[in-house]
Amino acid sequence: MENRHSDVIQVVHDYMSDPETRWAIGERAVFARDADDETEITLDHAGGVIVTDRGAVRIALAGLVQLAPVEIATGQTWSQAALLCLREDDARMPRRTALTELGSDMMAARPEDRVGTLFDLGLGLAEADCCVRTADPSLYDLLQTKVGNNVADDTALMDAIKAARADYVTVSRLGRIEAFGGALCDRRPAPSLPTPVGYAACLAFVPPQQAAKPHSMTRPTALSVFCREYSPMRHMSA
DSSP: OOOHHHHHHHHHHHHHHHOOEEEETTTTTTEEOOOOSSSEEEEEEEEEEEEEEEEEEEEEOTTTTTTEEEEEEETTHHHHEEEEOOOOOOOEEOOSSEEEEEEEETTOSGGGGGEEEEEEEEOSSSSSSEEEOOOOHHHHHHHHTTOOOOOOOOOOHHHHHTTTTOEEEEEEETTTEGGGGGGOOEEEEEEOOOOOOEEEEEEEESSSSSEESGOOOSSHHHHHHHTTTTTTEEEEEE
16 A cells, blocks of 8 residues: 655645545544635645634644545445555554643644643544643633543533533644534534555545546546556445
8 A cells, every 4th residue: 555655745735725625533523614615725745734714624644644545435426535544553642531631732723722722532542632622711720620530421521611612623643623612614424434454544535526437527536546556445335
């Protein structure tokens, strides 16, 4: 599955410019935007950042990243997706199981959010940290009292986070997705996709184009061009 970092970055940059492409970490942290959203896009050597008024995605691809193209067949519809992967050991996150204060969020997509404090909610996921960010003094004080505790079932705390309109931030080794004010960027979950053996998916994207059959697509996509050199995995869904 070896592919060149520069080729992967080029594909990612192509899809960052497409407003219909959806980005995901896992199945629930999904960033999507509309063509008429006010959007700021910054490209760099590792990927870049997309920011809207509802959320953001930061893409920071390590040199060892591998792009695994996937073909998805759902009923009569065919489409493509891509997994941005690392070896399982390299993809592993701390897997904290208690609320943990991480300090100021210096990697926040918007400069004004870097004064906020990031707390890992302690969900213990292998390839992602699920966090909340706040600059609200009252919520910060409440979160501090819960540090070291398992808060997965603490409904009172979750209600307080919602009431304060804190930001949700999901972080992996290859990027992050931010949902401002607790707003979901996309209420549709990302599709569950197969991962190459020995690798873990740290970020994924789903391009907009789909067709009844692969050869009926109206134009070649950056991902389909990439697939000419790197064979895609095929995933069939009911």
